[in-house]
Amino acid sequence: MLRKSLSICLLGLLLFAVIGSAVQAQTLKIAGLDGGWGREHWDELARRFEAANPGVTVELTLAQNIADILRPQIIARNYPDIIYLAVGSAGGLTDTLIKEQAILDITDVLDMEVPGEGVKVRDKIVPGFTDTLITNPYGDGKTYLAPLFYSPCGLFYNADLFGPGKYQLPETWDEFFELGNQAQQDGIALFTYPTTGYFDAFFYALLTQLGGPELFNRAMNYDVAAWGSPEATRAFEIIGEIAKYTHPNTVAQANVANFTKNQQLILDNQALFIPNGTWLPNEMKDAPRADGFEWGFMALPKQSKDGDSYSYTFFEQMYIPKGARQVDLAKKFIAFMYTDEAAQVIYEKAGAVQPILGASELMADDDPNKLFYTIYDDGAKASMGAFAAAPPVAGVDLASILFGTIDSVVNGDVTVEQWQKDVVNAVAKIRAAIDAQ
């Protein structure tokens, strides 16, 4: 009798515990980068999501070194529900998770309704953004990473130096180098770059411009022939030519500690062009500058006057790691990120633009940001994507071989031919690893 009543008691306790945990408030853990956009918009988004979903608490962990913070947690199987960290970020966390196939397929989020708007997420996102090798890294038509905060990349310059009676903006590469000679006589270098990492957007746009999107896609899928093609060779040569016109202090300052000094060269009229993204004016907003300085922004020069011009579109991503506890809630939050309400918050608090239809209407006409986002209206085509996911090959760090070598090309230690050869070799090794799988 005693035994029976004891077991009933225990069962009751168990039931109570189960029900208790079911009605217990859900907690959505979001971890992400506290980067150039700041964190104010995240706090506000969390607050609004909580208000729209009673019983839900959003736990935000935002840090500059989020990859270092998350790595031990992930190894200990303590996963956040959503990670906001772009492919290619320092620490390589997202890239590693992709290579390890440790990210959840979120294709079904695209068919979810944007909360309160009666439209599917798929139809709200600007076409093209969910067809890239960044969002669909395995090229299998499934989306794993959700695109966020897009920003056209191109060349920034001091608009005050250009115009009638001053320098002319170059349309073609020939004009670009001609301008380089002209500026050299005035003691100004044609070009500088923050770090070689910034050449990703530059190189991708250049490759697309010279060989079209088809060649670009082949190159991003480790097609050895594409990297050895005449168009690719021309891309390497153009950068080799640019190297000769690069400000002599650039390489010494092209590191994490000093890259803003290279950006400062533009503000001081010591160099004319720098490849960068739309966050640059904000990043340098407190820096001293030449009198009359005004930011200008253009796509890369073209091969010929009637050729196509491309601007690479940089965007960040958020995703659900495999092992996340609140998957449904996480998907709901991702859908929420594409509401007009969220886009408004993101633009007002951070100045970042969501890749949704109508997002550019949020910008007032006198907003200096508008200039940057109209680059595609002025005839430049968008280029998007990055290298497809591939198994890691020990000792072959393609990004440092493809972009890092540019420092040596500028220094004159490595020839353009050697550089291309190294890249082709590295691509061939990765191709072999893919084929061996």
Next chain:
Amino acid sequence: MKQKGSKIFVYSCIAPALLLFAVFMIYPTISVFRMSLYEWGGLSARRTFVGLKNFKVLLDDRFFLRSFQNTVLIITLVTIITLSIAIIFAYILIRERIKGENFFRVVFYIPNILSIAVIAAVFSAIYAPDQGLINGLGRLLNPDTWVNIQFLGNPRLVVYSVIGAMVWQAIGYYMVMYMASMGSIPTHLYEAAQIEGANRVRQFVDITLPLIWETVRTTLVFFIISSINISFLLVNVLTGGGPNGASEVFLSYLYRQAYNNASYGYGMAIGVVVFLFSFALAGLVSLVTKRDVVQY
């Protein structure tokens, strides 16, 4: 009976420390060896055993060889330069009774309590091309012909620039250690030598050096370990391994392969090489410098 009881007491006192040492030192070290035999990205459960493949790749990896060369160069030069300067300064401060001895002691020691990030910022400013201290001084003395020295941009110079910062950082620490050791040498030895007509250099070579020799030997091992560690920290902040990997050292290359290149197993293979290398080097140095201990 009483002895047995005290034995138990001794063991129970040692146990916690031993346990911590096993969990946090011995187990991770063994893990490094084990993980170096796998192909693994470091985050998921997907790992494959590949035997010694990572080590074979390592032998052909010219970027690794370059980081090896840089590390050996850094260990050698930092040790020689820091050791010489630290001993000489310590000798001067202890023996010459110059004014403001404590002031110099503090000034030399300050770099050691600064964080590496601060040291990197200081040396970024010293090495900078246009506004830098050294280039600025050069331009002041030679306004017409001065061409900026690209301390961090020239691949042939950048390792020496890192070495410069490391020496500056380390001198104070070792100087204080040598001073402590020299301070305990009885002065009557010097007085006797002086009466015998030995000059200061002779006193240094025949009295000071033999009597602090054990301290020097100990610090040599410190030099090896700290050069490997601090060069990683400094390179990461000051140059990021650039330009194009010219300043990459052991651990920065390990880090880049394990994390940025998602080859954790390969990174651990580098870790194994670093472990064996530093162990062997420390053993070798200890063996070569072995002398009969001189006491006073």
